[in-house]
Structures are given as structure tokens and as C-alpha cells.
Amino acid sequence: METETETATRWLTEDEQFTWRTHLDVSRLLMHQLEKDLQPFGLTNNDYEILVNLSESPDLRMRMSDLAAATLQSKSRLSHQITRMETAGLVRRENCESDRRGLYAVLTDAGMETMRRVAPHHVASVRRHFIDLMAPEALADLRESLTPVAEHLRGRRGKV
Numbered sequence: 557m558e559t560e561t562e563t564a565t566r567w568l569t570e571d572e573q574f575t576w577r578t579h580l581d582v583s584r585l586l587m588h589q590l591e592k593d594l595q596p597f598g599l600t601n602n603d604y605e606i607l608v609n610l611s612e613s614p615d616l617r618m619r620m621s622d623l624a625a626a627t628l629q630s631k632s633r634l635s636h637q638i639t640r641m642e643t644a645g646l647v648r649r650e651n652c653e654s655d656r657r658g659l660y661a662v663l664t665d666a667g668m669e670t671m672r673r674v675a676p677h678h679v680a681s682v683r684r685h686f687i688d689l690m691a692p693e694a695l696a697d698l699r700e701s702l703t704p705v706a707e708h709l710r711g712r713r714g715k716v
Contacts, residue, residue: 586686593681597674598644602627602637604678607646610663611671617662619652625713646670 591601609626624634641647646667652658
């Protein structure tokens with residue numbers, strides 16, 4: 557006998573399930589490959605994402621809470637990540653003058669030099685393993701298809 561939940565469930569069709577599982581496969585495999593391609597530089601995907609966020613921010617700094625939100629990390633996890641990156645000389649922490657409890661993560665000169673050195677290799681990796689494998693029309697279709705999903709999920713951030 558089926559429960560109310562089972563009868564109300566809109567199960568995925570065979571095509572929907574195949575699409576979903578392909579998406580999961582591509583996401584995992586691509587992130588694994590990009591991480592592997594960053595390893596010779598001593599960086600992880602998380603390190604690189606932090607460096608990108610800081611390099612694109614005014615004054616090459618972000619409040620730790622804003623950086624945690626931008627990288628989808630807990631404040632605790634980001635703090636450990638920043639500690640490792642500080643040890644490597646890529647970032648430093650600075651106190652926030654306007655909020656004594658607040659801290660900034662700041663990109664160091666060595667961190668910026670690392671970005672300049674690694675970014676061309678990372679972009680080449682993204683091209684080789686993703687962009688160049690798709691026709692321009694397919695990329696446009698993918699962007700159009702994924703934009704509403706990204707907007708929906710951004711709107712749900714912080715909601716229970």
C-alpha cells in the first residue's frame with residue numbers, strides 16, 4: 557500500500573534522471589579535474605576561489621563574513637582555510653576599524669603574484685575540460701538553462 561508521500565512524489569522520468577545524473581557526473585568530474593590541475597601550484601579549488609574573490613574586490617580585501625558567504629563556507633571552515641593560506645603567505649588578516657569584532661582577509665603581494673601565475677593555467681584548464689568541448693550555441697543554451705536555477709538557489713540562501 558502506497559503512502560500519501562509516495563503518491564504525491566513526482567518521480568523523475570528516465571530522461572530527467574539521466575540528465576540529473578549526467579549533471580552530477582560532470583560537476584564532480586570537472587571539479588576533480590580542475591583541482592588536479594591546480595595541485596602543481598600547491599592550491600586547492602577553495603584556495604583559488606578565495607584568491608579570485610580577493611583579487612576582484614576593492615582594495616584586494618573582503619570581510620571574512622562576506623568571503624564566507626561568497627564561497628559558501630562556514631565561518632569556521634573559512635577561518636581554517638585562511639590560516640593555511642596565511643601560512644603560505646597568500647593572504648593576511650586585518651582588523652576592521654569600523655567593527656572591532658570584524659576581520660578582513662587581504663590578498664598579499666605574494667597572493668596576487670600567485671593569481672597572475674596560476675590564472676592563465678586555470679583558464680586553460682577550464683577551456684580544455686569544459687568550454688572548448690561545447691559549441692558556442694550549446695554554451696549559450698546551457699547558460700540560459702542554468703540561469704533560473706542559479707537565481708532560484710541564490711534566493712534560497714540563508715533560508716531554512
